Amino acid sequence: MCGIVGYVGRKKVVPVIIEGLRRLEYRGYDSAGIAVGSPNTALLEVCRAPASWATLEEVLREHPLDGTFGIGHTAGLLTAVPPKKTRNPHRDCTGRIVVVHNGIVENYLDLKRELTAQGHKFVTETDTEIIAHLIEQIQNEATAAGTPILLEDAIRRAVKRLTGAFALGILSSAEPDKIIAARSGPPVVIGVGEGEYFVASDVPGILHHTRNIYFLADGDMAILTLEGVKLTDLNGKAHRARNSSAIHWDPIQAEKAATNISCSREIWESQWMRWSSRSMGLPFKSVSLTPSRSEDGHVTVGEEVNVAGVVEIPGTSEATKYSPSPTPITTGGPERAAMILSGSAEERMRERRHR
Numbered sequence: 093m094c095g096i097v098g099y100v101g102r103k104k105v106v107p108v109i110i111e112g113l114r115r116l117e118y119r120g121y122d123s124a125g126i127a128v129g130s131p132n133t134a135l136l137e138v139c140r141a142p143a144s145w146a147t148l149e150e151v152l153r154e155h156p157l158d159g160t161f162g163i164g165h166t167a168g169l170l171t172a173v174p175p176k177k178t179r180n181p182h183r184d185c186t187g188r189i190v191v192v193h194n195g196i197v198e199n200y201l202d203l204k205r206e207l208t209a210q211g212h213k214f215v216t217e218t219d220t221e222i223i224a225h226l227i228e229q230i231q232n233e234a235t236a237a238g239t240p241i242l243l244e245d246a247i248r249r250a251v252k253r254l255t256g257a258f259a260l261g262i263l264s265s266a267e268p269d270k271i272i273a274a275r276s277g278p279p280v281v282i283g284v285g286e287g288e289y290f291v292a293s294d295v296p297g298i299l300h301h302t303r304n305i306y307f308l309a310d311g312d313m314a315i316l317t318l319e320g321v322k323l324t325d326l327n328g329k330a331h332r333a334r335n336s337s338a339i340h341w342d343p344i345q346a347e348k349a350a351t352n353i354s355c356s357r358e359i360w361e362s363q364w365m366r367w368s369s370r371s372m373g374l375p376f377k378s379v380s381l382t383p384s385r386s387e388d389g390h391v392t393v394g395e396e397v398n399v400a401g402v403v404e405i406p407g408t409s410e411a412t413k414y415s416p417s418p419t420p421i422t423t424g425g426p427e428r429a430a431m432i433l434s435g436s437a438e439e440r441m442r443e444r445r446h447r
């Protein structure tokens with residue numbers, strides 16, 4: 093489960109996004125990142141940090157960013173503490189396109205092989221990075237054919253090639269003061285203020301700025317600019333005039349309600365992610381965890397997981413083999429469902445029969 097907050101408007105973008113991520117902390121507090129841009133910059137600036145929005149805020153004090161549009165992301169428990177390169181947002185080869193993503197792209201390995209053959213260089217193993225490169229490739233091909241296309245048109249073509257579920261927030265420095273949001277599965281909400289517009293993965297992230305909300309349906313796309321919000325489907329067909337919803341919740345009440353339901357949502361999403369990952373046929377797929385053992389014998393989360401089916405305990409020669417079934421890892425107290433998946437296709441089928 094992840095939190096997303098994006099903003100286009102006249103305010104300083106970083107404080108708006110950081111505050112939104114703080115209010116969405118219940119959706120994840122294992123990593124946070126932000127990307128911002130302005131009409132005066134050729135590339136989008138990206139900053140990422142481990143742990144929550146608070147750590148990101150500290151990093152931004154030392155390395156401040158500024159812009160007129162941007163998007164932030166906070167990662168949920170299923171990703172634990174990712175290595176630095178796996179944190180959202182992710183960029184294409186040029187650094188002009190940035191993507192944040194909540195969900196899973198089941199066919200990302202096939203897309204990655206295809207894009208690698210076309211010359212793309214990847215710096216992570218994540219499915220999110222594939223989306224940025226796919227959009228870049230589609231725009232490059234259109235430009236080479238003499239028919240350049242807008243960011244939203246490239247995204248429409250890209251999402252038709254994605255298998256899985258996604259909530260996307262996408263920026264391009266080539267088209268400043270614009271955010272594209274798309275939904276196929278996980279929730280996306282759009283906020284309309286006075287000359288400013290917001291995107292988020294849940295209402296509490298933007299409710300302190302506006303009470304006028306659009307709830308995207310599956311297959312919806314929203315194009316946010318300084319001129320307003322345009323809603324279409326993923327084929328580009330504009331929706332008939334749709335009224336926004338007036339939210340009458342108190343922001344504090346909204347945060348409390350969201351926190352109360354997040355546990356149930358987390359359980360549902362963890363089960364969905366587990367079975368979706370299995371369906372991809374991955375020989376070993378973890379959620380970027382490296383356990384380390386404390387003096388009292390508890391296992392705590394470290395940086396990254398060995399992909400050979402063996403988790404090496406940092407600082408020791410000890411290695412623990414894991415079975416094909418999901419293995420909960422104790423983090424000094426409550427268990428986190430760390431979905432360690434391994435084994436051949438035959439082993440996975442045998443496990444399913446046992447279930």
